[in-house]
Amino acid sequence: MVSxxxxxxxxxxxxxxxxxxxxxxxxxxxxxxxxxxxxxPVVEALRDVDLTLRQGDRxxxxxxxxxxxxxxxxxxxGIYEPTRGRASIRGRVAPVFDLAVGMDPEISGYENILxxxxxxxxxxxxxxxxxxxIAEFTELGDYLDMPLRTYSTxxxxxxxxxxxxxxxxxxxxxxxxxGAVDAxxxxxxxxxxxxxxxxxxxxxxxxxxxxxxxxxxxxAIWMDGGIIREQGPLRDVVSHYKGRDIFEGLSPETRRRxxxxxxxx
Amino acid sequence: MAVPALxxxxxxEPASEELAPSPRSWGRAFGDIRQAVAQRELWGHLxxxxxxxxxxxxxxxxxxxxxxxxxxxxxLGGLYSQLFGQPIGTxxxxxxxxxxxxxxxxxxxxEGTETFIANEGLIRFLPAPLMIYVFRTVWRQILxxxxxVVVYVVxxxxxxxxxxxxxxxxxxxxxxxxxxxxxxPGLSWWALLAIPAFVLIxxxxxxxxxxxxxxxxxFRDIPPVVSSFMQLFFTMTxxxxxxxxxxxGEPGSIKAVIEQLAKLNPFYHFIEIFRAPLVGxxxxxxxxxVVGAITVVGWALALVALRNxxxxxxxxx
Numbered sequence: 095m096v097s098x099x100x101x102x103x104x105x106x107x108x109x110x111x112x113x114x115x116x117x118x119x120x121x122x123x124x125x126x127x128x129x130x131x132x133x134x135p136v137v138e139a140l141r142d143v144d145l146t147l148r149q150g151d152r153x154x155x156x157x158x159x160x161x162x163x164x165x166x167x168x169x170x171x172g173i174y175e176p177t178r179g180r181a182s183i184r185g186r187v188a189p190v191f192d193l194a195v196g197m198d199p200e201i202s203g204y205e206n207i208l209x210x211x212x213x214x215x216x217x218x219x220x221x222x223x224x225x226x227x228i229a230e231f232t233e234l235g236d237y238l239d240m241p242l243r244t245y246s247t248x249x250x251x252x253x254x255x256x257x258x259x260x261x262x263x264x265x266x267x268x269x270x271x272x273g274a275v276d277a278x279x280x281x282x283x284x285x286x287x288x289x290x291x292x293x294x295x296x297x298x299x300x301x302x303x304x305x306x307x308x309x310x311x312x313x314a315i316w317m318d319g320g321i322i323r324e325q326g327p328l329r330d331v332v333s334h335y336k337g338r339d340i341f342e343g344l345s346p347e348t349r350r351r352x353x354x355x356x357x358x359x
Numbered sequence: 360m361a362v363p364a365l366x367x368x369x370x371x372e373p374a375s376e377e378l379a380p381s382p383r384s385w386g387r388a389f390g391d392i393r394q395a396v397a398q399r400e401l402w403g404h405l406x407x408x409x410x411x412x413x414x415x416x417x418x419x420x421x422x423x424x425x426x427x428x429x430x431x432x433x434x435l436g437g438l439y440s441q442l443f444g445q446p447i448g449t450x451x452x453x454x455x456x457x458x459x460x461x462x463x464x465x466x467x468x469x470e471g472t473e474t475f476i477a478n479e480g481l482i483r484f485l486p487a488p489l490m491i492y493v494f495r496t497v498w499r500q501i502l503x504x505x506x507x508v509v510v511y512v513v514x515x516x517x518x519x520x521x522x523x524x525x526x527x528x529x530x531x532x533x534x535x536x537x538x539x540x541x542x543x544p545g546l547s548w549w550a551l552l553a554i555p556a557f558v559l560i561x562x563x564x565x566x567x568x569x570x571x572x573x574x575x576x577x578f579r580d581i582p583p584v585v586s587s588f589m590q591l592f593f594t595m596t597x598x599x600x601x602x603x604x605x606x607x608g609e610p611g612s613i614k615a616v617i618e619q620l621a622k623l624n625p626f627y628h629f630i631e632i633f634r635a636p637l638v639g640x641x642x643x644x645x646x647x648x649v650v651g652a653i654t655v656v657g658w659a660l661a662l663v664a665l666r667n668x669x670x671x672x673x674x675x676x
Binding site for chain 1: 381382398400401404405408412415480481482483484485486487574577578579580581670673674675
């Protein structure tokens with residue numbers, strides 16, 4: 095069973111400048127007997143985070159820029175271990191923060207698919223099974239044999255989305271910014287994204303988009319200034335954050351989709 | 360909104376109430392190593408990609424790596440054999456093998472310091488055991504080394520006659536009256552000892568990459584410092600000169616002092632255990648003892664660094 099438990103976690107980033115980075119200066123400073131500031135200043139990105147996530151949770155993450163959403167996502171992904179407090183992550187994490195990560199511009203689209211998949215925890219055999227399906231979804235055709243540097247940004251995003259939505263994540267952690275594709279592709283991607291989420295054991299999704307949040311998540315967390323300001327049902331938390339009832343601003347299609355899901359679920 | 364039913368059932372682990380062990384624990388350190396070994400497809404593939412990168416868009420491809428080493432060895436071997444007055448038939452293979460293994464060792468050290476710094480983008484975006492980057496770096500060096508083995512085979516074929524019988528690197532040590540060079544036994548099946556020697560060197564490459572990688576992630580002046588030291592060590596290690604040349608000094612003379620200093624150079628021993636079997640030279644167990652001791656101490660230090668700072672590297676890069 096996948097789960098994430100975080101207790102009293104703090105994430106503090108040390109700020110290094112040239113002086114603090116130098117071993118020579120650290121050693122000489124100490125030898126001089128100065129007690130003074132060889133201390134490295136820290137930025138407290140997260141403070142006293144308490145969180146329990148279990149299998150089946152679909153959590154949206156909202157907050158202003160700089161509130162600590164990305165840092166929290168990285169904490170949950172296991173990239174940053176808390177400087178104080180504890181975090182326990184059980185299950186394989188598929189983090190999707192930046193679609194370009196792990197992509198090598200010099201190698202072909204096919205090879206990039208393989209490498210991205212390997213990074214996301216799949217093994218070679220599993221990726222080879224999925225390659226055709228991904229190739230079809232991305233509609234990139236012959237471009238898949240060409241090096242990635244010949245791709246436009248939109249094409250790279252399609253490739254990355256294709257890979258990311260083909261894996262079977264136990265814990266899926268999405269950061270906003272995956273919506274940067276053209277409208278037609280977004281429709282296709284949306285369904286695939288929903289499929290992906292339904293295959294995942296757990297989802298944490300940071301976004302500013304009401305539509306995406308409403309479609310994919312059922313609870314939410316509001317981050318503000320490095321702490322969790324509110325946790326609870328999606329509609330309540332996000333409406334408090336945005337200052338209006340988000341269900342009212344939704345497009346008719348989304349509403350229909352929601353009602354369809356509710357009726358069928 | 361109803362929560363969709365899950366299509367997958369995960370293998371159930373008994374849900375434990377206790378939190379994960381502290382970030383600074385042996386459990387996490389060894390877990391890191393274990394997980395990295397399990398992900399060998401990933402770092403194996405990445406290491407290969409690194410190699411292919413080097414000869415992408417080049418005409419002669421992988422040969423470029425081999426040829427450049429062969430030319431260096433030939434030029435320096437030829438020149439220094441004349442400068443030292445040593446027969447070229449035995450000196451050339453000596454220099455070639457010395458170069459081969461020195462390139463491997465020094466690349467492990469130099470690229471080791473840059474391991475985590477160079478992989479900064481990946482470390483901050485993807486959760487992965489630290490050892491993956493260590494394995495990637497060392498695996499890349501092994502692949503490079505494999506390219507250069509071809510040169511050894513060629514050199515062995517050319518100079519087989521001279522290496523196959525007992526020989527001295529130099530008839531009389533210059534600067535002395537009648538101190539002869541060491542008598543080497545010539546090639547034998549002991550040459551196979553080079554394989555365990557290489558394995559041992561790789562094991563050392565791993566701890567050097569891990570330890571110096573962690574230190575350099577925190578203190579950025581380490582890579583250039585290490586680089587300067589490696590240049591010094593290249594000269595102080597018998598690669599283009601033979602240890603014979605330092606024999607016969609009067610006790611207390613500069614020559615004798617330098618002879619002792621040369622023995623303190625750890626790289627000397629690493630190169631000896633690999634080179635001596637391959638060119639039919641006299642082998643000493645002391646070299647193996649020194650390398651063994653360095654392996655143990657080095658790994659102990661590296662494991663302590665891994666335990667204490669594994670979770671900090673993501674904050675430092």
